[in-house]
Amino acid sequence: MAAPADAPACRRVGELTSGLLRELHICWSFSAGDLTATVVPATTFAVAAWTSTHASVASLPRMLAECLTYFWLYIYTFNLSNQLTGIEEDRRNKPHRPLVVGLVTPRGAKWRLVWATAAFLALGAVLRVLEWTVLWIVAWAFHNLFGGARTLWGKNAAMVAGTIAQLAAAWQIVTPLTPAAWTWIAAIAIPLSVLVSLQDLRDIDGDMAVGRRTAAVVFGEIACRRFFGAAFASYPIAMYFLVYQNAPAPAALLGLVAALLSYVIAYRVLRCRDRRADHTTYLLYTYWYCLTLASAVFAFGT
Incomplete structure (x- = not known):
């Protein structure tokens, strides 16, 4: 007799799980192609910072979790803003991208950009790398939203700023820059x-x-x-x-x-x-x- 009463709760859990899995799939679809340019190298440089401190191995898992989360938001915010401004171009150059295939709507991507950017700023503040977080947001806003990517100097300058922001944050999450x-x-x-x-x-x-x-x-x-x-x-x-x-x-x-x-x-x-x-x-x-x-x-x- 208890099964019918439990059914709505089970259904809600199932819906929540399904929604979470879909969100992870969307996040992966936007970010997977750029992991070897962002999440992997930045986290590796953080490990270099960790080795420089000769800290105990016990401190490594937490540091890795912080870096993986931070740098996933680093590339997710960039790619959301980049692909939102390049849908028609992606139809020609990269037709597999999520906005082109309809995995998510432009309106949905805009809301995800707002929330992901807020989370990125909050995590940057918690990890005491807020200045590098802000530098990256300014760089991708210039690159994607204000036309910087359409000029030779603008695109390259934004990428240099982004690399500095990435590597400086990776090191500073662990220990002060030297x-x-x-x-x-x-x-x-x-x-x-x-x-x-x-x-x-x-x-x-x-x-x-x-x-x-x-x-x-x-x-x-x-x-x-x-x-x-x-x-x-x-x-x-x-x-x-x-x-x-x-x-x-x-x-x-x-x-x-x-x-x-x-x-x-x-x-x-x-x-x-x-x-x-x-x-x-x-x-x-x-x-x-x-x-x-x-x-x-x-x-x-x-």
Whole structure:
């Protein structure tokens, strides 16, 4: 006789679970493609900060949970705002995206952006990285909402600011920033001001159709490929003098692997010239980013 009375409560639990799973699916659909450029490398750099403090292993799970949550909100807020302003463009360049396929409505995405941004600010305050949280919100608002992404300098400047905000927050969540940490941040963020344009090679047609002035559009595809080839071939030399010259052996070994990956990118950008190949080449750049920050774990852990 008790079963009918319990049925509404069970139904509510089922509806709540279904709604939560749907929300997680939406969040994943907006964010999954960018995890190797945000959540993974930033959390890895936080682990480097943790190793520099020689803290107990017991403190690691909490730190990882904080970073995973914070940096998921970091990319979720960016992608919500980015895809809300680029629906028609995504129909041409990225037709799999959630707003294009109808997984969520623009109105639903706008409300999610409001709540995710509020949560991001609140968590930034709790973790004492509010200044970097605000910097990132200003950067993606400029990039996505105020037309910065449509200009060559604006898009790249926003990405540099975002990388600084990402890595500085990752370190500061764990321990105060040090000159050595800033050296690593600068060695990655400053070259990014030009190297990040690598991602635009895969979207030239779509960018031209909507009037976006990326490096590939402004300077031409051939010139950009030659520049990126030279840049990725020479970047490992700069990284050696900036961060690896006196690094311990494990860090230097990972740095060597990252250097080899950089040479692979240099080769691919010159020789592999279709949209699918360019997408793979950009993903390799994100893997280089993760690998380089993994080497920082060993650089600061000894």
